[in-house]
Amino acid sequence: MGQERFVMKCGGSTLAALPDSFFDDLRGLQEDGYRPVIVHGGGPAISEMLGRLGIESEFVNGLRKTDEATLDVVEMVLAGRINKEIVRRIQSSGAKALGLSGTDGRLIQARPVANADEIGFVGDVTGVNAEIIEGVMAMGYIPVIAPIGIDDSGQRYNINADTAAGAVASQLGVDRMIVVTDVPGILRTIDGEKRVLPSVTTAEIDEMIASGEIYGGMIPKVKSAVQCIQGRVREVVIIGGAEPGAFARAVREGGVGTRIVKS
Numbered sequence: 001m002g003q004e005r006f007v008m009k010c011g012g013s014t015l016a017a018l019p020d021s022f023f024d025d026l027r028g029l030q031e032d033g034y035r036p037v038i039v040h041g042g043g044p045a046i047s048e049m050l051g052r053l054g055i056e057s058e059f060v061n062g063l064r065k066t067d068e069a070t071l072d073v074v075e076m077v078l079a080g081r082i083n084k085e086i087v088r089r090i091q092s093s094g095a096k097a098l099g100l101s102g103t104d105g106r107l108i109q110a111r112p113v114a115n116a117d118e119i120g121f122v123g124d125v126t127g128v129n130a131e132i133i134e135g136v137m138a139m140g141y142i143p144v145i146a147p148i149g150i151d152d153s154g155q156r157y158n159i160n161a162d163t164a165a166g167a168v169a170s171q172l173g174v175d176r177m178i179v180v181t182d183v184p185g186i187l188r189t190i191d192g193e194k195r196v197l198p199s200v201t202t203a204e205i206d207e208m209i210a211s212g213e214i215y216g217g218m219i220p221k222v223k224s225a226v227q228c229i230q231g232r233v234r235e236v237v238i239i240g241g242a243e244p245g246a247f248a249r250a251v252r253e254g255g256v257g258t259r260i261v262k263s
Ligand SMILES: Nc1ncnc2c1ncn2[C@@H]1O[C@H](COP(=O)(O)OP(=O)(O)O)[C@@H](O)[C@H]1O
Pocket: 010, 011, 012, 013, 014, 041, 042, 043, 180, 181, 182, 183, 185, 186, 187, 188, 213, 214, 215, 216, 217, 218, 219
């Protein structure tokens, strides 16, 4: 019987590809005493909705340029649509889930990023209200959190979901964060063949970013992972969501995806 609390970050890249068995596995883990907390993304769905509204998506270092109109769409898609879809799928598996936006109960406190002049209402996390998350878990519900932040004045911020998940994991002091995405782990070309690295250290990550082997959406993941493991989180594991059974195996046994560990 596990008694372990863990944070699972679910990327927008893989949400549509998650099989029902993924949510059955989540229920099974909860029944066995694990206590999952979910933080989700939804980047592709935001871009798709912005496109339908005739608004172009623009990214600076992997972060979306967010003006007031974009912020409305980000909140609508993440907290309104994706969050509710995940809650419904968990409930269909037979488990209990409660959806929350990071602005509810000031769950995710934020301030503008350093380059806000350039990218607008994008936030860095300054605090996480762990009491609410722990209360929801104590009631037997799986908390499902949308990465929208809020500051003392009530201003909302768009927060990268990997960053938000890392901040939640650090604040809760969980042992592990599992990052579920559309690739089976961190890939590296070895002898002309793309392979999943079973584990990487923070030093290797720096090298792979510098060489361009880690790029785009993988950058906020590894940066958030490195920040987490500098605190109380023991390891971060990056796995693919589409492969049946991978998630449950990653939690119960390990040996799946890429583990990011202290150097
Ligand atoms: N070394 C790498 N190994 C695997 N994927 C990588 C690597 N470097 C960059 N990526 C990219 O990161 C993507 C995952 O990030 P992203 O698309 O933002 O997903 P999510 O929506 O799950 O956060 C992969 O699909 C891949 O294109």
